[in-house]
Amino acid sequence: MTSMTNDNSGDVRLSGMSKTYGSFTAVHPLDLTVPQGSFFALLGASGCGKTTTLRMIAGLEEPTSGNVSLGDQDVTNLPPYKRPVNTVFQSYALFPHLDIFENVAFGLRRRGIKSVKKQVGEMLDLVQLGEQARKKPHQLSGGQQQRVAVARALINHPKVLLLDEPLGALDLKLRRQMQLELKRIQTEVGITFIHVTHDQEEAMTMADTVAVMNAGRVEQLGSPADLYENPQTTFVANFLGTSNLIEAEVDTKSGDEIVLRAGGGKLSLPAARCSAPTTTGGKVLVGVRPEKISLTHAEDAGGIPEDRNRITGKIADSSFIGVSTQYVIDSPVCPEFEVYAQNIDRDARLVPGAEVVLHWSPAHTFGLDATQD
Numbered sequence: 001m002t003s004m005t006n007d008n009s010g011d012v013r014l015s016g017m018s019k020t021y022g023s024f025t026a027v028h029p030l031d032l033t034v035p036q037g038s039f040f041a042l043l044g045a046s047g048c049g050k051t052t053t054l055r056m057i058a059g060l061e062e063p064t065s066g067n068v069s070l071g072d073q074d075v076t077n078l079p080p081y082k083r084p085v086n087t088v089f090q091s092y093a094l095f096p097h098l099d100i101f102e103n104v105a106f107g108l109r110r111r112g113i114k115s116v117k118k119q120v121g122e123m124l125d126l127v128q129l130g131e132q133a134r135k136k137p138h139q140l141s142g143g144q145q146q147r148v149a150v151a152r153a154l155i156n157h158p159k160v161l162l163l164d165e166p167l168g169a170l171d172l173k174l175r176r177q178m179q180l181e182l183k184r185i186q187t188e189v190g191i192t193f194i195h196v197t198h199d200q201e202e203a204m205t206m207a208d209t210v211a212v213m214n215a216g217r218v219e220q221l222g223s224p225a226d227l228y229e230n231p232q233t234t235f236v237a238n239f240l241g242t243s244n245l246i247e248a249e250v251d252t253k254s255g256d257e258i259v260l261r262a263g264g265g266k267l268s269l270p271a272a273r274c275s276a277p278t279t280t281g282g283k284v285l286v287g288v289r290p291e292k293i294s295l296t297h298a299e300d301a302g303g304i305p306e307d308r309n310r311i312t313g314k315i316a317d318s319s320f321i322g323v324s325t326q327y328v329i330d331s332p333v334c335p336e337f338e339v340y341a342q343n344i345d346r347d348a349r350l351v352p353g354a355e356v357v358l359h360w361s362p363a364h365t366f367g368l369d370a371t372q373d
């Protein structure tokens with residue numbers, strides 16, 4: 001199937017859209033544009049407001065303030081069925097007494113369309129269930145039922161498909177398969193998908209843009225790689241993968257480089273990778289992802305290139321996890337944190353108790369505001 005649309009009719013624009021329940025603000029005024037054809041994820045912990053946001057786009061929840069536009073049309077006051085949007089829920093919501101074909105045909109029949117065979121056949125092929133058309137939902141696996149729900153939601157050619165934790169009921173292996181499957185379907189139909197999940201790996205695998213939500217606000221928006229490499233807040237740094245955060249103080253700022261003091265040593269990072277104020281003496285949390293760190297036994301520290309950031313520590317624990325060994329390091333510069341280092345060349349001396357130097361490139365270092373929560 002070719003792309004269903006190549007215009008901007010699948011752009012989703014939220015302007016100052018908010019939701020309050022009594023005195024509680026579930027979603028603070030939100031400005032967000034999701035471009036036509038993107039696979040967009042709203043990611044956050046339970047209760048952060050992602051489902052409420054999705055339901056306001058669908059028209060299932062009325063915003064307290066602000067507007068929702070699809071393409072050039074302001075749909076804020078349109079009921080759900082008049083919006084070119086459909087939603088797939090975690091519960092699938094299939095009709096148990098209808099077979100798969102009739103479940104998918106439902107939206108067409110409701111619009112009075114009589115000859116549905118070709119369209120339903122195409123949809124079932126899209127979700128690779130052509131052979132299952134005459135089965136009832138209970139005769140299918142969870143993953144297959146979810147694909148029926150997707151086919152049923154796509155049959156009326158919505159401009160935007162909303163997915164609310166659609167894989168939440170599946171076991172881990174099936175979830176992984178369905179992540180790739182949904183991505184393939186989205187690429188094939190070419191419409192905008194907005195996917196709500198609390199699972200960071202799921203969002204990173206599927207989406208081209210991820211909005212990380214926290215307490216009713218979007219904390220950061222970007223590609224999965226950008227969010228991972230350049231987190232702007234401690235929440236994002238900790239929510240997406242493991243971060244090592246070191247308390248430091250700004251020493252100097254010269255051109256594109258910021259030098260910080262941590263313990264007795266110095267750390268350096270590019271100014272563009274620091275989201276904290278950089279006045280001299282200011283507190284910054286210096287972050288580095290575990291897989292960017294190299295670990296060298298203290299006896300060999302002389303061989304570490306000058307331009308690397310480094311901290312000293314002692315191995316507290318190590319565990320072999322197949323592709324790599326994960327180390328927990330105690331270090332005086334991060335008293336409240338442990339440092340995990342992976343992908344280390346085997347060195348028989350790297351055992352608990354060993355004095356080590358952790359080192360990494362300044363380019364893989366980010367700086368966060370130490371005063372935020």
Ligand code: ATP
Pocket residue numbers: 021024026044045046047048049050051052053198
């Ligand atoms: P989950 O993953 O658990 O569904 P979520 O991020 O989707 O979480 P929402 O369902 O959007 O969160 O809810 C956001 C907040 O708004 C929650 O604290 C929730 O308790 C509250 N909330 C949602 N609906 C209502 C309602 N009808 N009345 C009062 N509070 C509500």
